[in-house]
Amino acid sequence: MSALLATDGLTKTFGGIVAVDGLDIAVDESELVGLIGPNGSGKTTTLNLVTGFHAPTGGAVLFDGDDVTGMKPYQVSKRGIGRTFQISKPFGRMTVFENMLVPNVPYGPKEREERIWKLLEELHLDHVAEHRADALSGGQKKLLELARVLMLEPKLVLLDEPAAGVNPALMDEIIADIKQINERGTAILVIEHDMSVISELCERVIVMNAGRQVTTGTFEEIRNDERVREAYLGGA
C-alpha cells in the first residue's frame, strides 16, 4: 500500500539555517503516528511545509497520490488534510457554534447544523456551544480546534501538541477522542513533547533531529535506540 502522506527530500532553509534537511517521512492510511524530537528539530516547520504555510526550498509533498507541494493552505485543506496549531487558535470573539460554521464544507444549512451538534456532543462541547470561544479552558480550546477540523472530514489530521496546556483530567478525554477518531479511519500525525501521551497513543513514532528523520519504530523500539538518546541528550 502506498503512503497517504509522504515527503520526498523535503528541505526548508531560513537564510543560512537549515530547518528541514532532505526529510523523507511517510504516514499510511488510518495510521496514528507520533512525531517527536528535541526543540528546534524541525517538527512544526515540517507541518507548515505540508500544509502550505511555508513554501519548501526543495523536495516534494505527496498526498493521496497527488503532488501538493507549494499549494496554499486552503487548497491543502480541501484535499483532505486537517491541522491544529501549537498555540490553539480558536476564533475567540465568536461563539463555539459560530467557530464550527467557519470550515468551508459543501453541505446545506440543515445538514451542516446536524453535523455540528454531532461533533460538539462527541467532543463534549455541546453544553458550551453558545459560549464565547475565548472563555473556554485550554483543553476545551484544543477540543474545539479538533472539532472544527473534523467538520471537513479530513483523511489526515496533523495535531501540533494537543496536550500542551491541558489539565490532566481533560487529557485522558482528549487521548480517548483522538483514538476514537483514528479508529474510524482518519490517519493522524501528532507532534507531542509529553512522552506518556505518545506512548499511549501511537502505534509508530518518527524521531526527528536537525531537520532529518533519525529513526522510526514503535515506542519501545525508539526508547531503547541509542541514536534517539543522542538526539535528546547530545552526542558524546
Next chain:
Amino acid sequence: MTVEAVRLAVDRVRSRLREDARTRNGKLFAAITALAVFAPVMFSPYRLEIVMQLLIVILAVASWVFVAGYFGMFTFAHAALYGVGGYAAVILAAEMGVHPLASILLGGVVAGLFSLPISYPVLRLSGAYVGMVTLAYAEIIYYGTIILRDVTGGPTGYTGFPQLFGGDRVVMYYFVLALVVALMLAMYALLVNRFGLVARAIRESSDAAQMLGNNVPRYKLTGFLVGSSIAGVAGALQAYNILIISPPMLEIDQMIEFMAMGIIGGLRTFGGAVFGGIIVFGFSEVLRDIGELRLVVWGALLIVVTLYFPDGIAGSSFDVRKRFQEWFDR
C-alpha cells in the same frame, strides 16, 4: 452563486434584521432613521446641510469599520480613497460629460481601482505594518492632489462642477439618505452572511481560517475592494454636497476623525459607525465655538470609551432605561 444560495442569503438577512430590530441598538436605529426621514420638515436648511454631511460621514466610517473592524485590516488610506472618489466623480462629470449620478458610482469604482496597488501588501501584512503601508500610500495620494494642479485644481481644490438635481436641497437630501441606507444595507447583508462570518474568523486568526478551507486572500481582497469603493462613493456624495473638493478632505486629520468615530462607536458592531458618527460629529458641531480645544474633548472621549466601553458605544451593554430605573429605585 445559485438562485438557492441567494434565496438563503436573503432569508438570513431578513431573519437577522428582525432579530436585531428588537435589540437596544435596533430600536435606536429605528428612531434615528425615522428622524432622518422627517429631517427636511423638522430642521432649518442650515441644520439639514449638517445632517446631510453627517449621513455621508456615517457611510464613510461604516465602510472603514467594514474593513478594519471586521477583517482587522487597519487601513489608514480610507480618507484618501474617499477623496479619490470625490475627485474622480466631479472631474468625470465636469470634464468628460459623464452624467453626475453615474459619476457618483464611477467615483466608487475609481476608488476601488486606487485601492488595488496597496491591496497586495495589505493582504500579506498584519497589524501595525498594514497601518504603515496604507499611511504612506495615503500621503502619496494627498500630495498628488496638491501637485497635480492641472487635474485637481491644486491646494485650493476643484469647484465649478454641475450641481445635482438643479440645486434642490430637499431632493438632494433624500437622494443622499436613500443611497447611504442602501449601501449600509448592502454591507449589512454581506456581514450577516457567510462573508461576515469568515471575515471575523480571519480577524481572529487568518491561519486557522485558511486551514479550514477558506480562500483567505480572496475574502480579504473582496472586503478591501468593497470597503474602499464605498468610501469612494461617500467621497463623491460629499463633493457634490459641499460643491467643492480640496486636499484637506483626504488629509490624515480626516482619517483620524473617521477612526475616532469608528472606535468610539464600536469596531465589532456594524452599527457602531452610526453612533460614533453622531457622537463625534455632534460634538464637533456643538463645540465649533471653542475651536481647536474640541480636539481635547475628543481625546478625552476616546480615552473614556476605550477604558469603559472597549467594544465601543454600540458594543456596550449599557441600557439607559435600566440605569434610570435603578436610579429611581434607589
